[in-house]
Each structure stands twice: as C-alpha cells, then as structure tokens.
Amino acid sequence: MVETGVAFGRFQIFTLKHMEYILAAKMRCYKLYIGITHADIVSFAATSSLDQHGVTKRDNPLTYLERYEMIQGALLDFGVRRKEFDIIPFPVTQPDLIPQYAPRDATYYLSICREWDEEKAQAVQRQGLKTEILWQRPGEDCGPTGYDVRTMVAENKEWFQYVPKTVSDYIRKRGIDQRIRELERLYSNPEWKNQKPQERSADS
Numbered sequence: 533m534v535e536t537g538v539a540f541g542r543f544q545i546f547t548l549k550h551m552e553y554i555l556a557a558k559m560r561c562y563k564l565y566i567g568i569t570h571a572d573i574v575s576f577a578a579t580s581s582l583d584q585h586g587v588t589k590r591d592n593p594l595t596y597l598e599r600y601e602m603i604q605g606a607l608l609d610f611g612v613r614r615k616e617f618d619i620i621p622f623p624v625t626q627p628d629l630i631p632q633y634a635p636r637d638a639t640y641y642l643s644i645c646r647e648w649d650e651e652k653a654q655a656v657q658r659q660g661l662k663t664e665i666l667w668q669r670p671g672e673d674c675g676p677t678g679y680d681v682r683t684m685v686a687e688n689k690e691w692f693q694y695v696p697k698t699v700s701d702y703i704r705k706r707g708i709d710q711r712i713r714e715l716e717r718l719y720s721n722p723e724w725k726n727q728k729p730q731e732r733s734a735d736s
Contacts, residue, residue: 568596596621
C-alpha cells in the first residue's frame, strides 16, 4: 500500500462505475487525491480529438464545485474518511500542469476502456509520473457511463439506480436534472446547430 495516490475523471455525473474506480484506487493508498478534469471547458478546453465529451456544455452540465460536493458526499456516505481523500482540479488537457495540482510522488491510477483513456495514461506517463492500470476493459463492459446516465436523465428514463443515492439526491435537490433536459433541448434545436461556432460559444 502506497502513501498517496491519484485518480481522476470528468465525473459528469458521478456514477457507481466511477465509485468502483475511486474505491479500487483508495484501497491501494492511504491518501487519495481525486482529480476533476475539465474544471471548466473554457480554461481547460479539450485539446485532443479523442476527448469527444470535453467540449460542450451539454456534456458538461455540472460546475467544478457541484462535482466536488457530489463526489465528497458520495464518498463520505460510502464510509471513506474525509482525512483520507482530497479533491483537486486536474488539468488533463494541459498535462504539463499536472504536477502543479497533484503530488508528483503519488501513484496515478487509471482504468482503460477507450482510446481516450489510453491517451490520458500516456499523457500522465510523459510527465514522468508513476502510473498503475487498475483494469483494461472493452467499452461495452465499462458502462453505464456518465454520458449514458445524462442521456437517461434527458430522456426522463430511470437513472437513479446507476448512481450513488447521495448523487441522485444532490442532482434533484439542485435542479441539475432539469438543467440537463434544458441543455438537451437547446443542443437539439436545428437553429442552434446551424449557428457558427463563435455565435454559440456562450452556450457551449
């Protein structure tokens, strides 16, 4: 068991699969830093063509603070002691900045399901950081993903069983489910789709 570890993701929304990943990482270290990528999609914009869900507001409806509170509440509810984890911004789109946010001597834990996950692992390794792959699975065995859950929310389908209870409570209490539906309607509007990128930047 190592002293410190790092696990990271967008966590839009924090699912039970995310929890599986975080708990697997926590079992391997005394103190886990949980990195939230794409803290905002302007300052930490996507820089890879494989980063398909790090671009629009529809795919990133929760703020950094909301994700912070959502993850913290879920971990505490699962019995993880607060002193054993911290939550930090994680600039995966600007990997040279990672050591300014996360400890350089930590072990960086990853789960590999898609090409984008492999690219993120390589980006971390290029910084000279120690990585450990927790598992490597085909994409169909890694869901439901945050994208899948957001789609269920947008379509008014049952989604609660795919997230920790504290997360579903948080989402509904703050009206984030309604926000997701409104964003889906906006992005499905043909007039919005026909706008030039600079004309819709305020919404995306």
